[in-house]
Amino acid sequence: MLIPDLPTAPWQKVGTDLFHYNGKEYLLVIDYYSNFPEIALLTSTIATNVITHVKSIFARHGIPKTVVSDNGPCYNGKEWQQFSMQYGFHHVTSSPQHAQANGKAEKGVHIIKQLLKKATDAKSDPYLALLSYRTAPLDCGLSPAELLMNRKLRTTLPCYTQIKRNEEIQTKLDNLKRKQKNYYDKATKTLTPLAKDDVVRIHDQDTWSRKATVLQEVGPRSYKVRTEDGNILRRNRRNLLKTKEHFQEAGCDDAQSEDAVSLPNKVPKLRSNGHGQSNDETSALPALRRSERHIKKPVKLDL
CATH class of the missing domain: 2.30.30 (SH3 type barrels.)
Structure with a gap:
């Protein structure tokens, strides 16, 4: 048995593989140092789609020095070669029909499948199941999240975590915030508070x-x-x-408008006498007439 070269720091060497579960395709990227897994749901297994999700994972944790994979179609193509050259990592492939060479990713696929199966059977949240694995202590006494991020992740389980504060960094951040506030307040003025019904x-x-x-x-x-x-x-x-x-x-305007609209409805309907004239209270209605205001014609300049 050959022992692979173990990395001395997190996210220097990662393994990747594709797996199929419950009718869906997934991508797995796992860290050799911390055993921290990252998974992504794939819409297709073509190289461009896989590379896009791998780029998203690398944008979160950084670009590793070495990426280990099998000789699948998405890893053994021109697109992946160009991707490795552009991002500057060394791509190592395992021998065909020899999955042990990519044993870290194969073991990670087995663990993730078990997590998804248990979450499906229990009708629970698969993301919480993944979080539980990332925060569970390994044989070394630390969890994958602690080995990768140097901190404990908060979960739904109650636990006591003592946060270590870096006083030097905290002081620098406070001074930076005060400096930003002083620059911003130079071009502003204080607004008086508002009270109810203003x-x-x-x-x-x-x-x-x-x-x-x-x-x-x-x-x-x-x-x-x-x-x-x-x-x-x-x-x-x-x-x-x-x-x-x-x-x-x-509401007040609406009430007035409703009254104005209801006034014509209170006028009794006109009944025709058969000759195109009404014999009710039509004579009592005022006749319409034009305004008697005298309009002066404009004086134009005759040149």
Whole structure:
């Protein structure tokens, strides 16, 4: 038995393989150092699709130095060769009909299939099952997540984790935030807080056309307001302009408009006498007439 060269740091050497489960195709990438697995659901097994998902995984954890795979069609093509040259990693393939050469990925496929099967049988979340495996301690006493990320991942299980704070980094971050605040505050002014029932104008698309009244403050510098048409919106203080206008909801206007519409309905219907004339209260209705305002004709300059 040949012992492969073990990496000295996480994500230096990874194994990858494709597997089929429950009518779907999956991609597996597993780290040789930490046994941390990454899986992706594939819509097809063509090389371009597999390479896209591998790029997504490398964008999260970095580009490894060595990638081990079998001689599948997606790994033994011109596209994968160009991908390895572009990203700068060494691609190692196993001998055909000899799966032991890619044993890390084969074992990872077996573990992931067992996790998916148990999650399906128990009708539970497969992502939580994958998280549980990533946070379970290995024989070395540390979990795959701790070996890869140097921290414990939070799960649904209660556990005590003491967070180690780096005072030097925390101080640098605080100073950076204060510097950003000082630069930003130079071109701003403090806005007075709003109170309930204050009338404001809402800033929408470079206009202050909509009028509203303040209902309550729901967060720091964030308010719920009711517009004149009855809509309840949430806006930041910088998008609200306090005014001294009178606020009137659309309900009052609607009531007036309903009364105006109902007036013609109260007029009795006209009954015809058969000669094109009505014999009811038509004579009591006022006759329409034009305005008696005298209109002066414009004086034009005659040249």
